Amino acid sequence: MSKIIIGLVGPIASGKGVTKKYLETKYGAKHCKFSTPLRDILIRLKIEISRDNIIDLSTMLRERYGQDLFSKVITSDASRLDADVVVVDGVRRLDDIEHLSTLPHFHLIKVDADPKVRYERLKIRNENIGDSEKSFAEFMEDHERETEATIPEVMERAEHSLINDGDLEDLYRQIDSLISKIG
Numbered sequence: 001m002s003k004i005i006i007g008l009v010g011p012i013a014s015g016k017g018v019t020k021k022y023l024e025t026k027y028g029a030k031h032c033k034f035s036t037p038l039r040d041i042l043i044r045l046k047i048e049i050s051r052d053n054i055i056d057l058s059t060m061l062r063e064r065y066g067q068d069l070f071s072k073v074i075t076s077d078a079s080r081l082d083a084d085v086v087v088v089d090g091v092r093r094l095d096d097i098e099h100l101s102t103l104p105h106f107h108l109i110k111v112d113a114d115p116k117v118r119y120e121r122l123k124i125r126n127e128n129i130g131d132s133e134k135s136f137a138e139f140m141e142d143h144e145r146e147t148e149a150t151i152p153e154v155m156e157r158a159e160h161s162l163i164n165d166g167d168l169e170d171l172y173r174q175i176d177s178l179i180s181k182i183g
Helices: 016-027 036-044 051-065 069-080 094-100 115-125 136-142 151-155 168-182
Strands: 004-009 030-033 085-091 106-112 160-163
Touching (some): 004 016, 004 094, 004 168, 016 085, 016 106, 030 069, 051 069, 069 085, 069 094, 085 094, 094 106, 094 151, 115 136, 160 168
Parallel strands (some): 030 085
């Protein structure tokens, strides 16, 4: 099998992380995540890892060094990973896929779910400080933030879709079907 690079795009708590973990477990995938360099910087600087701080740092770095800064980094990382399947998590902007789409066997996959389902998942996973206390209105406001606002436009460019409104087995069946189709 040729190396497959899968970019995952979707709104907050749609199931991108679950999809990535399943691909790692079943297909031996390795991954890159757009937020990893940002989290690394915040940890190194001993600054709280919150959605606000990640967004602020991302905005500042992209304004200073170019909107495609992270696309260049992640494209390089993805192409160097030694695996048949590489998952790129956290695609958010058209600039993010500018360089990735030049890689052979790159596939953009959208992962989506009903907003109320996603809200409940966000509260349970509590990935960022304050997530478990958010109201549904605050959760929906987060979708208007600079880092989230362009996701629907990128989702329109996706070649394939995973609809994650059901249980894990349903999602896994969709992923397996997709891998057999593109692999």
